[in-house]
Amino acid sequence: MTRATPAEDACTNALPTAALGGPVSHAVSRVARLHRIAAGKVLKGVDLYPGQELLMMHLWDRGAVRQTELIRALELDPSTVTKMLQRLEQTGHVRRRPDPADRRAVLVEATDESCALHTAVENAWGSLEEHTLAGLDPAERTELVRLLAKVEENLCRETEDCPDRRGAASG
Amino acid sequence: MTRATPAEDACTNALPTAALGGPVSHAVSRVARLHRIAAGKVLKGVDLYPGQELLMMHLWDRGAVRQTELIRALELDPSTVTKMLQRLEQTGHVRRRPDPADRRAVLVEATDESCALHTAVENAWGSLEEHTLAGLDPAERTELVRLLAKVEENLCRETEDCPDRRGAASG
DNA sequence: ACCCATTCATTGGCCGACCAAGGTAAAGTT
C-alpha cells in the first residue's frame, strides 16, 4: 500500500501498466487532455475552440500574414490550418484574401470584430494559466517550464517536426 | 539577444503572445502534440493509433471488462470509447460480446492475436518514455512527475472530470 | 525559352475527443 500518485488511486487504486511503464508519458496525456478541456471552458465565452485561440493570437500580434507563416508559427500541418481558417472565416473571426505579390499564397488577417475578443482571450489564457499552476510556488513554476522545455527539445529532435533547429540549446 | 527558450527562438525568435501570457499552457500544448506524434511513430509498428494503446493495455491487464470500466479507467467520453472499440474490433484487436448478467452492458476483451502485441507495446512505451526524458537526471524526472501530478490535480479539480476524488493527495 | 523542382494551399480520408440526444434495460419509489 504505497498510496502512490493520487490520481490513479482515486479510480481503482491499481496502477495501470501504462503508468508503470511510462509515468511521464501517461501524465503528459492526461494533463494535456484536462488542460484542453479547461481551455475549452474558458474559451466558450469568446466563441472559440481550443486551438483556435493560438491562431488568433498570432494574427492579433502580426496582422496580415500568409498561411505559411501560421503553419510555421503554430507548427501545425498545413491541412489543419486550412481547415481551421475555413471555420474561423465562417464564424467571422478571420478574413482571407489573395496575396497580390504571390498568386498562390493567401493573406490572412483578424477581422475587426475579432479584435474585440483580443483582451478577453488574453484574460482567459491568464486565468487558465493561473488555474493550471495553482499551488505551485514561483520556483516550482520556473522548474516546470524548464523541464517541459527540455522534454519538448527531446521530442522535437527525433520527431524532426521543428524545421529550423539551429543548436541554440543550453542550460 | 537574450536567446530565451530554444524552441521559439528557432522559429521566429519573437515569442508569441501566447507564450508570454501562459508559458506553461503553451508548453503543455506543444509537448502534448509532439508526444502524440512520437507515440504515433512508435506505435505504427504494432498497428495501433495513439490512444488505442492505453485501452489495450487496460484490457491486457484486466481481461474481459465492461465498457464502463474502460470509460472510468481511461477517463474518456463514452462515445469516444464506443468508437475506438468499433475500430479496434474491426482491426481484430478486440472482441465484444453481450454481458449475460446485464443485458444493456457489453463485455470487451483483447483477442489472442492482440496479446502478441502486448510486449511490443510495452517496449514501445518504454522507449517513448526514455526518448521523452532523455537528458533528464533521476531527480529531474521525479520532480517533473511530481509537478505534473500537481498540475493534473489542479485541472482535475475544477474540471470535475475525475469522478471519485477522495483527498489522497500528499507529497 | 523550356523544363523540373519547390513552395503554397486545398481536398479527402482517417483517428481521437467532445457534446447532445436517443434507446434499452436495470434499479429504486410509490
Next chain:
DNA sequence: AACTTTACCTTGGTCGGCCAATGAATGGGT
C-alpha cells in the same frame, strides 16, 4: 405492479490533428 430515475451504450455531429495526394504558381537550371 406501475412509474420514475438511473445506468449502459450507440448514433450523429463538430473540432483539432495527421497523412497522402493534388492543383496552381513561382523559381532555378540548362
